[in-house]
Amino acid sequence: MIENSKRIVFKFGTNILRNEDGDISLAHLYSFIEDIAQLYKKEKEILIVTSGAVGLGAKKLGIDTSGSTTLKQAAASVGQPLLMSIWQDGFEKYGIKTAQILLTEEDFANRKKYLSLRLTLSKLLENGVIPIINQNDAVSPSELEHVCFSDNDKLSSIVASKLDADLLVMVSDIDGLYDKNPKEFDDAKLIKKVERVTPKIEALASGATLGGRGGMITKLIAAKVVTSSGLYAKIVNGKTPNIIKKVFDDEIGTTFIPNNTLSHKKRWIAYATNIMGSIIVNNGAKTAIIENQKSLLSIGIVNVQGTFQRGEIVSIFDEEGVEFARGISSYNSDDIEKIKGQHSDRITEILGYKFDDDVVIKDNLVLI
Numbered sequence: 001m002i003e004n005s006k007r008i009v010f011k012f013g014t015n016i017l018r019n020e021d022g023d024i025s026l027a028h029l030y031s032f033i034e035d036i037a038q039l040y041k042k043e044k045e046i047l048i049v050t051s052g053a054v055g056l057g058a059k060k061l062g063i064d065t066s067g068s069t070t071l072k073q074a075a076a077s078v079g080q081p082l083l084m085s086i087w088q089d090g091f092e093k094y095g096i097k098t099a100q101i102l103l104t105e106e107d108f109a110n111r112k113k114y115l116s117l118r119l120t121l122s123k124l125l126e127n128g129v130i131p132i133i134n135q136n137d138a139v140s141p142s143e144l145e146h147v148c149f150s151d152n153d154k155l156s157s158i159v160a161s162k163l164d165a166d167l168l169v170m171v172s173d174i175d176g177l178y179d180k181n182p183k184e185f186d187d188a189k190l191i192k193k194v195e196r197v198t199p200k201i202e203a204l205a206s207g208a209t210l211g212g213r214g215g216m217i218t219k220l221i222a223a224k225v226v227t228s229s230g231l232y233a234k235i236v237n238g239k240t241p242n243i244i245k246k247v248f249d250d251e252i253g254t255t256f257i258p259n260n261t262l263s264h265k266k267r268w269i270a271y272a273t274n275i276m277g278s279i280i281v282n283n284g285a286k287t288a289i290i291e292n293q294k295s296l297l298s299i300g301i302v303n304v305q306g307t308f309q310r311g312e313i314v315s316i317f318d319e320e321g322v323e324f325a326r327g328i329s330s331y332n333s334d335d336i337e338k339i340k341g342q343h344s345d346r347i348t349e350i351l352g353y354k355f356d357d358d359v360v361i362k363d364n365l366v367l368i
Contacts, residue, residue, distance in 0.1 A: 002232045002255060003248040005166035007045040007125070010036065011156035011222075014051040015173045016238035024056055024086060028238075032171070033090035035244030036130075040096055045125045047163065049133045049156040050087065053079035076137035087132045097129045102136035108158060109274045109313075121163055133159060157222035161229035161267050168226045169247050170219050171238040176254030177204060177216065194256045197224040223256040225271045230261035262366065269313060269326055270366040277306025277333055278315045278323075279359070286318045289325055290367060295358035296327065298347065301340040308333045310355065316365075325367050327360035 012032065019025040040046055054072050057079025058065045065071040084100045091098050101121070107113050124131050135155060153170060160168040174182070175190055182188035194201060197220050205217035223233040236243050236253035246252045262270065281289075285300025296316065308314060309332045316325040329336070336359060339347050344357040 002167060002234070005232065006043075007163065007165040008039070009047045009049060009156055009160040009163070009165045009168045011049040011152055011168065011170045012051065012238065013152070013172055014055050016171055017050070017052045018055060023059060024052065024083070026086065029086060030090050031242075032238070032244055033087070033094070035242060037091065037094040037096060039244070040094075040130070046130045047121070047125070047133065047159060047165070048087070048130060049152050049159060050083065051134070051152045053083045053134055054137060055079065056082050073137060080134065083134070084132060091130060099124050099129050099131050101131045101133045103133065103155065104136045105274060108268070111268060114162070114268060118162055151218050153218040153222040154225070157225040157233070158271060160226050160231055161271065162264070165231055167232045167234065168222065170222065170233070170235045171243065172219065172235055173237065173239060174216070174235070175237045176235045177201070177220070179204060191254055192250065194223070194254060196259050197227065197256065227256050227258050228260045228262060229267050230258045232256065232258060266366045269328060269364065270368065274313070275315050275326065276308035276312040277304065278317055279304055279329075279336065280317045280319060282319060286324060289316070289365060293362060295362040296360040296365065297344055297357070298336070298339040298342050298359050299344070301336060301359065304333050304336045304340065306333060314360070316360070323368055325365055327366065328364035330356045330359055330361065
């Protein structure tokens with residue numbers, strides 16, 4: 001049950017932390033800190049994913065960052081220490097220690113780095129520290145250009161799934177998911193519970209709000225990542241007084257119900273890596289993978305796209321162009337091009353060596 005959640009990730013968007021002038025609303029942010037401190041005293045383990053560095057830095061510098069990755073990086077380098085100091089000073093008033101964690105897509109794409117990061121965050125929580133997490137926009141322009149995790153909604157979902165959290169709370173400027181756009185329709189109704197994020201549910205989302213990189217669609221994608229990892233997700237309105245105290249109330253916001261459980265390795269394959277290439281397979285191979293939970297064999301491969309190495313992540317598509325799985329390739333793209341459509345017993349003859357009978361073994365396959 002959601003009320004029994006012990007490890008909780010809170011994600012705070014740019015718009016919910018700023019006032020109308022574009023400055024950080026200290027009163028608002030400190031109210032979040034006060035309520036989170038109460039959860040902390042109840043022995044909840046808290047992680048915070050916070051936006052706002054670019055906007056805060058742009059305000060400080062008096063610049064317009066729209067359309068310029070370089071200016072956004074500059075603004076982030078100025079805004080991040082300001083943002084962190086606010087969170088740190090606030091929690092210090094309650095005797096709570098914090099740690100700054102800045103991440104790039106490489107921290108998740110590289111499995112060794114990911115495992116090291118996971119260990120570090122776990123140790124911080126064990127020692128009563130609240131990690132304050134943000135994207136490292138100042139040094140990695142790829143996040144600003146929408147690679148891997150394009151916004152902090154996605155980042156927060158990855159952190160929640162990788163750290164075995166029980167609940168992800170996305171604190172936004174809207175009450176939750178509605179059956180239609182509440183800004184356009186007065187009769188729009190709040191959806192209080194979502195059993196599964198389906199294409200029909202995704203169709204209800206609108207675009208990004210002014211000042212932020214995300215929107216409802218990014219929150220739904222985050223909810224899909226979290227629920228498929230066996231966790232709860234929730235969208236709440238940060239403008240509601242004492243909203244943090246109300247996160248366990250079923251009548252507040254939209255709650256997304258867990259619907260699956262993936263292993264740590266398969267979560268990494270499915271959600272937290274850059275896809276290096278694609279393998280197109282025939283219907284026989286697709287059926288074997290989906291219905292019979294088999295590995296991908298070379299005989300079922302029709303085509304290869306992109307350049308990738310052995311051990312890197314690839315998408316697996318059917319001949320209609322629909323991605324249905326992802327996996328770790330046992331061969332590089334050049335080798336797969338040579339052995340595609342061939343029986344596994346011919347791999348040594350064609351390549352002069354064989355790593356495995358399977359191009360992607362079933363333990364390294366995840367259905368999408």
